[in-house]
Amino acid sequence: MLQSLIVKNYRNLSKLTIPRLGRVNLITGKNNSGKSSLLDAISIYACEGNISWLIQLLDDRKEFISNVRPPFDEGAFEKAVSCLFTNRALKEPIIIGEMESDLFSTESPSQYRVEIKPVKIIDEEVRRTSETNKEIIFSKQRRVLEENDIEYSSLINARLGFEIYSNSQTTIFETRDILRNTRFRDFPSNLQYVHTQNIDRETNSSLWDKVALSYKESLIIDALKIIEPNIERIAFVSTNESVSRLVRTPMVKLKGDDVIYPLKSMGDGINRILTIVLSLVNCENGYLLIDEVENGLHYSVQRLLWKVIFDVADKLEVQVFATTHSNDCIRAFGETVLDSHDYNYYSSFKTGQLLRLQQGPHNVEVIEYTSETLFSAIKFNIETR
Template sequence: MAIQNMLDSLNIQNYRNLRKLRINSLERVNLIIGKNNTGKSTILEAIAIYATKGDLALIFQLLGERGEDFKRREANQDYTESNILTLSSLFTDRQVGFERNNAISIGSVENTIFGEERSSDNSISLRFVQYFDETQRDNQGVIITRKRTVLQSGEEKQVANFKVGLEIRVDKNSNILSLDDSRPYRYSFRGLGNNESFQFIRTRNIDREINGKLWDNITLTEKEKYVIEALKIIEPQTERIAFIGENPKERMAVIKLANAPGVLPLRSMGDGINRVLTIILALVNSDNGFLLIDEFENGLHHTVQEQLWRIIFNLAEELKVQIFVTTHSEDCITGFENILNNPDNTMKGKLIRLENINDIIRQVEFSAEELKIAIDQNIETR
């Protein structure tokens, strides 16, 4: 089955430092490189929002991880004000505008019958709006319908009790999030994407609780063998792994080695094998979806990166997963290129370099052949 939401191109507007970024083509596996402050992690965040179709819990989690969840601190500050301050962090220059050209837009690009380029129908957009609640009551005064109506520019002067909200739009489906709650995502829009086929590995490893849940999803399936084969990159004697412990937050991964009588805590065997476990567990839980990995090389010695790339390429094809990875490592890039241009590899991949030129982010795209030439001639790709 093909990936339901596979991106063949990417257009991002007004998201953080990506005022307008267009990547003309994408492949099954995509490696994103560039110096600091070029937007590598920002692209992953944008794809995460796209993949979950605007899941608010994810959005507020991303804001919290950046220290941008500005909860109400002053007694006289209302929740709307603090939520606007928080959500404005998503927008370029933290701009709070109510016009459609102020909206964040994330998705692929398609050509119209007139030869013009536009965002595809499944693109997602977010923008601040001014709105008012409309209600219709029956003869007994009971509310029978309720809807939120967006005010056009200038109409707010004619409405006494308008509010400010966040509109999340996917194609023709629109939802307006009220911002007058301490945690506006609790009872509101949860996104239209399939979060079960999406995983996002940050610069740190996924914590033990999440790894345990991901392992539970594949227990007693053929996917267990994929995890064991990946761990053998680091420890060839790996036979089995398990998660033990009654409390989900304290469950611990243990490993059984062929040359040892008992089991060992996986954490005692170093960062490398735990990083591999995290990546492969996330990958085998992303069937027909997306896997995002920030700073691939974290905890991985250069000697294992090419072997891990081989497994990633193979599983991405078998499980129909589209993968986006960032890195600062030349070894990671070289390993990626070696697998990409291996005669036995049948799957396509792409390297994308981001550049920050006068605070405008631009991209340079490398095909497999172009990347090989750059590596062979020692041309700086990072």
């Protein structure tokens, strides 16, 4: 679990430092303040800088065409991936990780970090002598250009690549490697990312299969009872959505009723809760990221949902990062933090942390709300968005 965070050179987060994080973290701020970028950065850290995940993040924002095949425009590819870097400049590396514990270097990333460095790569001809017949053999070898290789930088065969450091290992990727891996593989099983409008029935059915018949079923049903208290059971049933498409739809049984009902008939709110809680119970000992958590939810149910999130996250050792624009959502979150523990005794790392991003003179800055300041903000209706 991340106890602190530093992000450098990722999109509009040229240098963001968060000295303290909680079990559940709610992120606020104006449009374009970097909330979604912060979620993306945490996902990159959790995925250890996987190059295919980077391409998927670009694809999600329509900044990269995933079905590109050689031959292709190297310049267009470079323009697309430059969207990940501050000011679209492919010069300095992206760095995401925890901050050094040394009090004298609080703005430095620790060794537990992901570093994505743009590099130029060339193929060099290598000459060697065969050990068997002593013949001269020529072969090509890939090499990363160093800063002092100025004479090579303009060579026609110099290609864009990335040097990715993670988990004390460094891997080199170039264009053709990336094109072979445009679909993300090896997705960490304990990372879930719920997007703004995400009520994905196909993804949900897969997540349900992983927890069916386990104690986690009851956690999901308890969450759905926030909106419909009479729900007793849930199952995903195959239905014909169209002539050529078979999908699995969430169906629920209500107390005292033998008829089963499609969950989608009960509104977007309960389906949003299903997506969030299914994701939560599927990332034990990992990370849950939720963009605009309040979407589709009436203010009256948000405090109950936060209680579920806090309780399950604590039980399953999940660290949650969510964004919001809603003052009602912030109030519900704050009241849950204050109700969860004696806020004068427990640290926010064990409960929740409200973080507001705002544009400073040079960088995006973060304002932390401790339990005490959050209590004051709620009591006196101080603007926290």
